[in-house]
Amino acid sequence: MTTPLLGSRTLDRETARSLPPGSRLPTLAQTVLFAGHRKTFFPRLRARYGDVFTVRLVPGSRVVVVLSRPDHIREVFSTPPSIVHAGEGNTALEPIMGKHSLLLVDDDDHVRMRRQLMPAFNGAALRGYAEMIARLARAEVEAWPIGESFRLHDRMRNLTLEVILQVVFGVTDSDRLDRLRPLVEKVVSVRPIIMLGGFYPALLKFPPWRTFLRAQEQVDEILYDEIARRRDDPELAERNDVLSKLLAAGTWSDVELRDQLVTLLLAGHETTATALAWAFHELARIPDQLQAGQQAADDVNDAYLEAIAKEALRLHPVVYQVGRRLTETTEIAGYRLPRGTTLMAAIGLVQGDEQNYPQVNEFHPDRFLGDNPPAPGTWIPFGGGTRRCIGAGFTLLESTEILRAALTRYNVHALRPEPEKATPRNVTLVPSRGCELIATPR
Template sequence: MPRKVTFSSAGFSHRAANGRVPEPVAPPGPRLPPMVQTLLFARYRHLWFPRLRRIYGEVFSLDLVAPIRHRVVVLARPEDVDEVFGGSVDVLHAGAGNAVLRPVMGDRSVLLTDEDEHRRARRMLLPAFSGPALRTYEEVIRTVAVAEIEQWPVGEAFRAHHRMRELALEVVCRLVLGVTEQARLAELRPLVRQFTNIGQITLLGLSHPKLSRLRPWRHYISLRQKLDEWIDAQVANRRTAADHPTDVLSHLLRAAESAEGGGFNEVELRDQLVTLLLAGHETTATGLAWTLHELSRHPLHLRTAQRAADEGDDACLTAVVQETLRHKPVIYQVARCLTEPLTLAGYRIAAGTTVMPAIGLVHLDPTHHERPETFCPERFLDRRPPSPAWIPFGGGARRCPGAGFAVQEATIVLREVLARYDLRPDRARPETPRPRQVTQVPARGARIVVSRRENGGS
């Protein structure tokens, strides 16, 4: 086991007691071949990480090979994760940590840029997700939700995750890209569905240029080109529109007109829209599917949430969403690549290392969440989720700019579902998480059965 180096309680001191800068020392970790570690990480991280935590403690190392071989240091203690989120964004590069997504999201995506470029992109995006902007989106979300939910088969088992993906896709098509014409929506929906149905191997292989000539990578690159062309045409149409819609694209175009030094160029704008389109509906749909999965298996919490839906108590419904995101995190971990050596969690970590705050482990920390394995929405009633122990959207300067939008959408959709239906699972045994790209989805699609409420609010 590697020797542990002790540093000051400040955590970020750069010198040992003798005044010398210490040599980098990796935390302990498994000695499995890197390819085996990579496969375990890709398929079973929600099971493997808790086991590694029991063996090695709150910080441990991995040796992964995707997209290239690199050392990863996993952090499980909220206080250490908070230091990463609050640390210098010039030292902790999230864009480099998300490099595997570059062929999907684009080079200029807010998820892939760092330092000044990221700060500028984030500043341009935030107004579209401000409180006043979010209020203008509420009615569209509700209308889309009702239209989808009313089509659900009563008395038959179905995959809630699939239905929520369709619902969330419709929301982002309308509210991110501002598409309302049925003909244009009919063009966009299948394109996005195909683009988001990317497997783990395809995703990892996109970073290797030699694979671009082979299927399925060649096909996926072609899909991205088609999506780019579609978005470029939508942007061009919106620039010449006489009306002033209240969708994200319109916010970004208006921000560009007033931005000092100009707004996003065509490539930047397209990459932001692709990012919002893909990340905005996959993560929200998965969170909602897990929410219905949990409520269908907890009748008392279901009844409480149904009363909240009937009475318009959105605070209670939001607490259900927040607890689901804690109990079943959609994103299990985030990554930061070090541009220089850094002292963290008692170790001097070398430049080039990927530091990985493990959201799934932080959310199971019993010092911050009583009975963390229990689904208990009441823990979030009448109080804000504890930071840094609740981090489904990351934290610090890289916290997801669409976090408020995601929680708002989930709360509205949940209200409409519970006002109409009772829920039950199709079988008693809970579903386990399964990796899907960067998310953790219900393995069987969150299969539920719904029935009409006799005394519902709708």
């Protein structure tokens, strides 16, 4: 049963007075500020109202309680998942990912699907993907323009899309890849307005929603055909792509498999590409860090390359927040919050807090090495608890291989010394100029 959102229709005055303090701007104004300026909007609210504050967002002027302290966020992540529903917190994604997506299911359905997904993302499986990713990464970086400026974020988006198509979907036929690439590009370029279809299904009959769904249907046609072919493949057990491993390890309907593949596509494409763009953005501006990264790439020091990726995700959180919905009245962060409240763990506020990270605005991969790593709950780009992103290991592996491919071959220089600002692109925060770089041979 779906938990009703706590909002303008269900919030009484007495309950409203018991909520954490927050902005009194109109709901639409708060929604616009959240969508377009959350990296500045949330810090201002915390400075004014404290570590726990309330915002109100469309639809329905829903009550969103924002948490910015690691101990408060740990309360949420450690609360039984039957009480804090992550799937209900992602309702807007249903028209895009499908109702069976791991990000949209809760309770027993989530446990079952996560258990079936795990074999495709355990350590042994990840090691099996490494060479495929490395091959695609080498092919991409070899094609970089030499001595000319280019937007690295665009190149990373192309590369991570290729990893999804070949390593996750297992599509290697050149004709099918040529047909898939432009269609998938339309799907992954989904704009926030499309997500309104999750709250207002009647919109799906009109453009741009109808146009998006038409492209999605064409992708689905290919995915369902790929699933059918894989089910009939006598050499399924020998294949080393994620789809084949999912089929070998679990009992899935075609629709369930389709929804997981689209989820992996949308959750693992733009986010990984953006994290890598931010990593190169920093390396290109800090010669000592670039040299250390190149040395790590030469020495096959995967721990240091992974630390670069982690520090990029720390300093530049690609996704600024994750949400949950309370299914019953619960005490969180010292407040008794009613059923239907949306909880929002503000990743960006935690990872950008000087109390959690000395020299918080500086890029130091060494934070993630040695005997004094960041305190628990202060590095949460993949969320936490039972809903921690299942693809976290895959993302770090992919980032490591791509960093190695580029850093063994090139020096990278920023086109301009001043850093690029983080600007919203759909649900992610990307470099405002696309991470403009110049690459020269080492």
